[in-house]
Amino acid sequence: MSIYNNAPIKPAKFSWSRNQNIEDLKVSDWVQPVWETEANKNTDWDVVLIGAPLSRSSISVSGASEFPDYFRRSWDKFSTYNIDEDLDLRALSIADLGDVMMHYTEILQSHRNIHDVMTEVCRRFPTSFPITIGGDHSITAQTVKGMKAAFPDKTIGILQFDTHLDLRSTEEHGPTNGTPIRQLLEVGVVKGRHVHNLGLHGFFNAPSLIKAAKIYEVQYIPLGHIRKQGIRETVTASLEKLQKEVDLIYVTVDIDVLDIAYAQGVPASTPGGMRTDELFAALSEVGKCSAVKAIDFVCIDPTKDTPAMATVKTTTYAVLTFLTSYLRSRKFSS
Known part of the structure; x- marks a missing residue:
């Protein structure tokens, strides 16, 4: 695709036959594949989607590399109209840029490809909001x-x-889905006090990880505390604090933050996590924040999901919930 120069990205292996001349649009009619001739000419999208189908770097066995494809296949189950907000997402222009190319055996090469594609997307689409669809959490x-x-x-x-701090030792674990935050802190791309983790709960973070969080000054609020002060209030407070200290905010959503009852298609699913309504409320607050410049959704394994693909559909709903808030707050606010 000429729009990418030499960036290591390719068309998605699945795309819909779209009908845009109808009153009732499905998401499958709305998202435009950028590899189509007309879409290829546009660089002024409101939102761009990037698939990062990598899961060889997962600590636990994972088919998260399959999620970008399943995510796209779920689009015909959703309308662009949100009845709760009386808002139609068709007011946003959105392009599917395709999938980052992955090396069959070299995880580090796959990571370099993700890095290079994100850099190119930010440069080539400076006014667009990038949403990366993982893949495991190493992509972040x-x-x-x-x-x-x-x-x-x-x-x-x-x-x-x-559910996790993702601060495992890189010496012991390397660039896995258990170390993305540690990797960023060690090379100074992000400062620990500029990382806010919301959703930790239960028995899933060892004392050594809490020690690392305190050494790096990572800000974290366990889910029990979040529920006491309110999830919307907690998210808003974290965003407001970050806005005072940084130029832009990156949001990463590991779907294992959800309780196992709501997310069975997750390799590290646990009891005691968020309910779906709590995550959707959180993402509604995230969408309002103008300092948020990118988001990813990671660690969804369709091969472990329910027959009805409940986790896949939940994640698609989460993406659309974020975009509803993004549309109302950033495009219709004035």
């Missing part, structure tokens, strides 16, 4: 590094929805 270290390469003078903060 590369997308954030890619943004930093595109905007070297900008200070980046991270709002992380997760």
Whole structure:
């Protein structure tokens, strides 16, 4: 695709036959594949989607590399109209840029490709909002590094929805889905006090990880505390604090933040996590924040999902919920 120069990205292996001349649009009719001739000419999209189908770097066995494809296949189950907000997403222009190319055996090469694609996307689509669809959580270290390469003078903060701190030792674990935040802290791309983790709960973070969080000054609020002060209030407070300290905010959503009852298609699913309505409320607050410049959704494994693909559909709903808030707050606010 000429629009990417030499960036390592290719058309998605699945795309819909779209009908745009109808009153009732499905998401499958709305999202435009950028590899189509007319779409290829446009660089002024409101939102761009990037698939990062990597899961070889997952600590636990994972088919998260399959999620970008399943995510796209779920689009015909959703309308662009949100009845709760009386808002139609068709007011946003959105392009599917395709999938980052992955090396069959070399994880580090796949990571470099993710980095390079994110850098190119930020440069080529400077007014567009990038949404990266993982893949396991290792991709986040590369997308954030890619943004930093595109905007070297900008200070980046991270709002992380997760059951885990993702601060495991890189010496022991390398560039896995258990170390993306640690990787960013060790090379100074992000400062620890500019990382806010919301969603930790239960028995899933060892004392050594809490120690690392305190050493790096990572800000974290366990889910029990979040529920006491309110999820919307907690998210808003974290975003407001970050806005005072950084130039742009990157949001990463590990779907394992959800309780296992709501997200069975997750390799590290746990009891005691967020309910779907809590995550949707959080993402509604995220969408309102003008300092948020990118978001990813990671660690969804369709091969472990329910027969009805409940986790896949939940994640698609989460993306659309964020975009509803993004549309209302940023495009219709004035």
